[in-house]
Amino acid sequence: QDDMMEQPLVGFWEQCPTPENLPETVNVGAIFGLSEAVAVYGTAQQNAVQLAVDEINASHYLGESTTLVVMFEDSAGNRDQAIAAMTKLVEEDGVVAVLGPTLSSEAFAADPVAQENSTVVMGVSNTANGITEMGDYVFRDSLPEGAVIPGTIAQAAEILGLAKVGLFYGNDDDFTVSGYEVFKAALEENSIEILGEETFAKGDVDFNAQLTNLIAAEPDALVVSALAAEATQIILQARALGYEGPIIGGNGFNSPAVLRDSGADSEGLIVGGAWNYGNPNPSESSVQFVEMYEAAYEMSPDQFAAQAYTGAWLMATAIRCADSTDRTDVRDALAGIADFDSPLGVFSFDEDRNPVHDPIAQIVVEGKFQPLALVMGE
Amino acid sequence: MLELRSVSRLFGGLQALNQVNMLVPAGKVVGLIGPNGAGKTTLINNISGLDHPTSGEILFNGTPIHMRPPHHIAQLGIARTYQNIRLFGEMTALENLLISQHGRGSASILDALVFTPRYLREERRLRDTASDLLERFHLTQVAKLRAGNLPYGDQRRLEMARALGTQPKLLLLDEPTAGMNPVETEALGEQILRLVREDGLTVLVIEHDMSLIHQVCDEIYVLNFGQIIAQGTPDEIKRNPQVIEAYLGQDEE
Amino acid sequence: MEFLRSIGITEIVMQFMLINAILGLSMYLVLYTGMFSLANAGFMSIGAYTGVILTQNFDQPLWVGLLGGMAVAGVLAVPIGLPVLRLKDIYLAIATIGFGEVVRILILNFDTLAGSLTGESVRLTRGALGITGIPKITETWHLAAFLVVTGFIMIRLHRSRFGRAMAAVRQDEPAAANMGINVVYTKNMVFIMSAVLAAAAGVLKAHLTRTISPGDYGFDQAVSILAFAVLGGTSTWVGPLVGGFVLTALPEVLRDFKQYRGIVNGSILLLVIVYLPGGLVNPAGWSQLWTRLRGKKQGDTLTAEVS
Amino acid sequence: MALLEVSNLHTSYGAIKALRGITFQVERGQVVSLIGANGAGKSTTLNSISGLLKPSSGKVLFNGRDITGWRADRVTGLGLVQVPEGRLVIANMSVEENLWMGAYPRKDRAGIQADLNDIFARFPRLAERRTQKAGSLSGGEQQMLAVGRALMVQPTLLMLDEPSMGLAPLLVNEIFHIIAEIKDRGIPILLVEQNARKALQIADYGYVIERGTIAYEGPAEQLQQNPKIISAYLG
C-alpha cells in the first residue's frame, strides 16, 4: 500500500538516511514499574513507549523490513527485580539498548549492569543527581530537578515578589528530597526567607497538621516537593485550611491528574517541569503526541508519558543513525543526537548524556496552565 | 529442707496465699490438700519461681529463693510437675528427658560446633541418664514417639521422669493422679515411695485423692482461702472437724 | 545452569536467592525459639549501613565490613532484646516492627541529626537518597560459603544443649524455666544470632545491589523475610532456605506472564500455604496432601482445636 | 428403641486407631457409665458422638435419627450435650456470661434467667464469682462452671467427660449429687469417669472400654461385683 502512514513529526529524518543494514527485528528492552504503587508511573511509560514503537514501525523508521520490538519488563519498583530484569535483558535477551528503569533508586542499582555490558541504558524518568555519572553508556532524557526548579523560582520570585515562603516536602523519597534540596538552594539564591520546613512520608494522605503550621506563619507562597498523588492532596487540604496564596511545585505537580483532581483549588498553582499537558503554546510534535496518546488510551498523557515517548524515539533514532545493532555504535549515535524535534521541545544531550531542552514554568489561571512569563507581562 | 515463712501472695484484691508457714523436712513426703482455689498451685508456683510472693520468705536448705528466677531454683535442686500436663509435646519422650538435664550440662554452642571431648562426653552422659529414666518409668518403648501423642498415663509418667532428670533434691507434685483410676493411682503412690526410699528425695505433693495422701504422706498441711488451717499426720487430719467441714465432707461410703 | 538461565534464574537471581536464604535462616532462629520477631529487616539495614560505611568511607575490605556489620547488629540486639523479648506473639511482632521503623527513620535523618549535634555538615547515610555507587564485590562463592557455614552451625545447634533449650522455650517457657533453662538468656542469645545473620545478609546484599536506602528495610521487607521462613516451613532449618530460594526465584520465573504475573504469583503463594500449611519442606504435610489427593478419608477433626 | 444407639464406631487420629468398633446404647432415663484406663478411648467415643471428631465408620443414632458425622453445633441443637474433658470455660468471659453462653441454643430469656438463678443457688461458689473472668478461677471452680453451663442447655442427654477430675472430695460428692439430681429430673446421662466406683454406684448400666473396644458390659451392680473389674479399675 502506497499511502503509508503519515510521516511522524517526531524524528530525525534529515540527519540520517534510512538504514540498510539492520536485521528483521531489533530488540530493545524497557524496565518500568508495572505493578505495585510505582505502576502509576510505569504504566504511563509503557503506554507511551508502545505508542512510539507502533509509529516507528508503521512509518518504517528503521527501514522497510525492520521491526523494532520492545521487551517490557516489570520491576515492581523493587531494586532486586530491576537488577534481575536488566541482567536478563542485557545478558540473556541480548537487547541493543534499554529504556528505564522508572525510579532513580532502581537506576543506581541496575544501570551498572548495562554499563558493564557496554549497553546503552536511557532513563526516561530518573531525576536524581549522579545518574549519568555511572558510566558512558548511561543516558537520560528526563531533566533533573536542578534544571527546572531554579528557573521557576527565579521567575516566581520576580512576578509575585516573594519574600518569605513555607517549604514542604517528602523526606523519605529520593525524588522529593532531591527536589527539596534544589528548591532550598534556589530560594537562598533568590534571598527568599524560609519561614518553616515541614516534611511528610511516602503514602501519607493527611497533611493538615503540617499545613496548619506552615500557613500559620503567613507565607507569601507554599513551596512543595511532592509526587503527584500527594500533590493533589496538599493543594486540596491547603485550600480547605483557608490558604489562598500561590503554591509552587516541582515535577510532581506537573500532571493532568493534579489539575483535574484539584479543580478550582489549583488556581494560582505554579509548576516547573519538563513538559506539560496544558502548555498553551506547544510544539507541533507535542500536540500530535497528545492527540495520539488520547486516542489510544482515552486519557491525557503526563510528563512521564512524554519523556518515555521521546525516549523511545531517541533510541530508535540512534539505531537508525548507527545503522547497526552494535551496542557501541548505538551509544555513539545516541550521544551525537542534537537539536532533535520532540514533544519535549528541541532536544539535545550534553556531554554528560544529560538532556538539554527548555523547561517550562507555568501558572494555573482560570483552570488552565499559562506560561508564567506571559502572566508576568500583565 | 524447705521452709516457708509467712508467705503471702496477692492477686489484685485476692489474697491467694495468706501468711503461710510451712516446713518440709528432708526425706519426707509432705501432703498439701485443700479445697479448689485454696492456693495450692499458687504455693508451688511460688516455690518453683514461676511466681513470686508479695511478702514473706522461702528458704531452701537455708538459702532464700523466693526472688530467684525459676532456672536458678531448678539448678538448686527443686523440680516439679504440673496440674495440667506440660510436656514439650512436639518433642520425643527422649528429647524431653535430655532437656530436663539442661541445668546439669555445661557444654557451650562452640563445644558442639567443633565436637570438643567435653561436648561428646556430656552428650553421652545425658543420653545414658535419659535411658535410665526411660527404663525406670517403663517408657523405653515410646522413647522415639512425640510426647504429645502419648497416652495420658505415659505422659504423666514422662512428666515425672522429666522432673527427675533435673536431679532434684525436692520434688513438687501438683495433682499427679488427676484422671487416673484407683488402681493406677495406687501404683503411682508406690512409685513416689520408692523415690523417697531409694533416691533419698523429699516430696511435696498436692492431691485431692485422699487414698494417695494416706498412702504416701508423713505429714499433711491443709490450705483454705490461702491460709493453713490444719497440720498433722494423715490420721489427725482425717478427724479434724475443720478439715471435714471445709474439704473432706462427710464420707458417704 | 543453562536450564536455570532459560527460566529466568541468572547468576544475579541466584545470588539474591542465596541472600534471601540467609535471611530465611535468621527468621528461622527466632521462630524456632517461639519468638515472632520481625526485627530482621531492621538489623539487616544496620548491617548494610555499617558494612558499607566501613568499605566506602574507611576503605576496608568486604570481610571487615561484614564482621563490622554483624558486630554492630549483635551489640544493638542486646538493649533491644532485653526489654522487648518479654513480649509474646503479635505484640512482639509489632514491637519489633516498631523497632524497624525507628531504625529506618533514624537512618533517614542521621545526617541532619548528627549535623545539628556536631555543628558540621555530615554526609554519611545520605537520607532518603541513600548511598549509591557501592562497588559490587560480593561474589557467588562468598554467599555460598557463608550459607554452608551457617547450615553447618544450624545442624550443630540442633544437636546441642542450647538448641534443645531453644525448642523447649518455644513449646513452654515456664516449664523450660523449671527444667533449669535460663529463658531470658536463651531468647536473647537467639535474638542476637538472628540479628547477626540478618546483618550479614544486609552487608553482602549492599555490595551486590550497589545502592542502599532506608526504604529498602521497611515493613514490606520484614514481612517478606517472614514469608521466606514460613512458606519454606519451620520444622527444619532447610525449610527457610528453600523458602528463600523459591520466593526469590518465583517472580523471575513468572516474567512471561507479563501483567498476570502478580496474579499468578499470589495464587501460587496462596495455594502452597493452603495445601501445605507446614511449608514446602515438611514431609508430614506432603504425605497428608498425597492421601488427600488420592481421596482417602480419615478421621479428620471437624473443628479445629485452638487454645 | 434406645435414646442413643452407637454401633460399631471406628475413629482414628491419622494412623492411630483409637476406636475399633464401639457398640453401646443409652436408654431414656438411665445413667450409663463408661469406664476404662487412661487412653482407652473414652473421650474419643464422646467426641465422635458429639461431632468434635468424625468417625471413619459406624453409626450413631439419637432418638432414632442418624447423626453420624454431624457438626457439633447441630448435635448440641438436638439436646445431646457434651461437657468436654478439661477446663474449657471461656477464659475471657465472666462466670455469668459463660452461663448465658451455655444457653446459646435457647431463646426463652425468662426461662434462662430462672435456670441461671437455680445454678447459682446450687453452686454458691459460682454466685460469689459471677463477675470474675472464668480464666482466673481455680481448676475446681472451672469444672463447676463447665457443668453448670451444660445444664443451661436443658439437655435431652448429657455426656459428662470426667466431671470430677481435679475436684476436692467435698466437691466430688457435690458433683455426684448433682448427677443424681439430674437423673432424678429424668435427664439421661452418659458418664465417663475415672472414679469408677462412684460412677458405677450412680449408674444403671456400665460399659468398660479397653483399647478402643467394649470389653465388658452389664448392669452397674453386676459390674461392681465382677472381680476382674475390681482388680483392674476399682482397686
Place this chain on the structure above:
Amino acid sequence: MNITQQVVNAIWLGGVYSLFALGYALVFSILGVLNLAHSAVFMWGAFIGLVMVTQFSFSVWLAIPVAMLGAGLIGVLLDAVAFAPLRRRNAPRIAQLISSIGAAILLVNIAQLIFGTQPERFPLGSIPTDTIEGLPFRITPIQIIILLVSVALMALLQYMVIRTRAGQAMRAVAFNQRVASLLGVNVSGIFRMTFFLAGALAGAAGVLYGLAYNSMTPFMGDQVALKGLTVIVLGGMGNIQGAVVGGFVVAALEVFSIANGGSNYRDAFVFTLLFLILLFRPQGLVGQKEHTRA
C-alpha cells in the same frame, strides 16, 4: 501555631484511622490472626463505591451501603479461600498470615487489571467540599460525616459484640472453636459472619476514605496497612474500643509532634510510644489482661 485547628486536625485524622482499624480489630479478635488482606478489601470497597457512582449513577450515599455489601462478600470469599481451608487443617496461625499476604497480592493485582493504575476520583460535585462557615476552625461537611459514621459504627459494633447473641458466639469462637461448637455455635457460620462484617466495615472505610481524600488506586491500601496495625496494637489487640482509642491516640501524637516542629520524627514518636506501651501495658491502652493461668 494554630492550636484549635490542630486539635480539629487530630480529631478528624483519628476518625479516619479508627474507621480503618475497626474491621481489622474485629477479625483479629475472632481469628487471632492478622489479616493482611484487610487493606485490599478496603481498596475494593472504595472502587465498588466508585463504580456505583460513575457507572451506575448512584448517589454517593447509596454507594456506601452497596460498597459495604460488596466488600463484605469479598470478605466472605477471602475467608473461604485463604482462611477456612487452613482452619480445617489445624494449620498454625502464622500460615494464615502468609495466606492472607497471598490473597492481598491477588486482590490488588486483579484490581490493577480492572481499574488500571491511574488515580481515580469521585466526580467533582458528588460530595460537598466547601468548608463550613462561621467556625473558629476549618472543617468540611465530609469530614464531619466521616467522624460521625466512624463513631456510630464503633458504637454499633461494640453493642453487637458485647450484647447480642451473635456477639457472644463470636467471643466464644475466639476463645476456643471446639468449645463454641459444643455450645451449639455454628463455628464456620460465625467466621463467615465475622469476615462479612469486617469486610463491610472495610468497605465503608474505603468509600469514606475515597471521598475524603478523593484519590483511589489499587495500592491505596498500602498506605493504611501498617498504620492500621499500629492503631489496633496501641489500643489493644482485638478490641473494638481499642481500635477507636488507638486511632485517636496515634492521630493526636502525629498531629502534635508535627505541630511542635517534629514532622521529620513523627513516625519515630509514634513507634516509640507504641514500644513503651507494649512494654508496660502489653494489653494495649484499653485491652484487658488475658486471664489464663499457669
